[in-house]
Amino acid sequence: MTLEPSERVRAVPPSGIRRFFEIAEERDDVISLGVGEPDFSTPWAARDAAIHSLERGRTSYTANRGMADLRESIAAYVDDRFDLAYDPGEEIIVTAGASEAVDLAFRAFVDPGDVVAISQPSYISYEPGVTFAGGEVLPVPTREEDEFRLTVDALEAAGAADADALVLCYPNNPTGAVMDRGDLASVAEFAREHDLAVFSDEIYAELTYEGEHASIATFEGLRERTVVFNGFSKAYAMTGLRLGYALAPAEAVTAMNRVHQYGMLSAPTTAQHAALEALDSCDGDVREMVDAYDRRRRFVISRFREIGMPCFEARGAFYVFPEVPDGWTAEAFAEELLREEGVAVVPGDVFGTGGEGHLRVSYATGLEELREALARIESFLDERV
């Protein structure tokens, strides 16, 4: 055998973001609103804990599921913040980013031929993850009229009643949509009625502006069928430290751990020390970052509306999802905007069905840059629309 990519690998096309990245790299005056990570640095206390752990030589593997005291802190945190009660001994697994947790879940629970419904638009890794696991993807497009929340109508229309599992991502990347308890209640009912496993990516939970984050796992009968993903990348500005976790019933965690213990052994030890400190003492830093995002969010939405690009009131994560003007595809608009004005945004189609005609605009960028970027978009519109 030569190194021919497997069928599963061939089935996954290269990322739609790649080409734009190459164009952006050619020039040095680009203001990037194309990033999916915080512009803040990891809170100092967490960085210091990482440094300290290295100084003390804590560089060996940890327990496969993560350090016991970290799992305890996670259990206390999710209970306190989101009303999610999980046993740190058996129901929590610490992973190399939420990314690994998502991948573990697909590999642990999806059999070849299983149908996994994915609410779209959403984070770009779910679809390839399902394909690599041998499953089949069923896109469930959400609509701007519903503020990109998932509805039972959308689930039914897509045929999700016959699916085996459902992937949710709220607060959502790329739309910034959130689901409140009322919205989730009917989706929970649907999952129960049609016996779907639920994979709920809640990594942006802390970044919920207006109202409280609600987790689908808190609904009656959902805990047993749900895996919740979360992590430190977004709220704690720790993307490069690669630390996330999953919450699920004991047997499910055991299954995920079976994959994890062979593939990863344990999540990065230094990052686990940082995370422990982050949970312990970085609430204030998180609040400050959330306040800053919230101010930028209001600013960006109001500016888009003012310059004539309709934009619904995104209430979570750090993205807004404005519409491109008539006569443009999102891709053409994003490419021309990048080439002409040096403003990088991501066309919505990259995130699946339902994203067409929209742009993902990240406001994880300083206000001065946001101001300048919006001014450039405004002049771009004046000239060509």
Add this chain to the structure above:
Amino acid sequence: MSQREVLELLRENARYAAADVARMTDLDESEVEAAIEDLEAAGVVRGYQAVVDWDRLPDERVRAEVELNVTLDRETSYDDIAERLARFPQVKALRLVSGDYDFDMEVEGDSIREVSRFISEKVAPVPEITQTVTHYVMTSYKENGIELGDGDDDDRLSYTP
């Protein structure tokens, strides 16, 4: 409290347009303008200045932090001494502090000579001042909450998922 929010934003950047402050808060533009007027009228906001990184200019600018010790007598209070010193245009900041010395004074001038002369000729002779210790500023890393680095340490890729 919205007045506080406006204040925080002004401190972040006093040149934010009222319209932009309104966009970032739940206020409308006229409310923002009113809040700023109130803050000015109440003497909370005392002025607006540029935060300057002198190291980036070709002309020399010398700054010193001066520690002052004083002895008070029955006739003279801290406020009297402060009033006398604060009048000099070379004095950019003056604070009464606790600890090893009494006043903390920031002085600015065009040369070390000018600053030294100001301290020896105008400050040291004040009868109540018993000691001055002058620290010349060599490099400034942060002023008024603003870091003076080159600001291009954002090494994130332009597109990430």
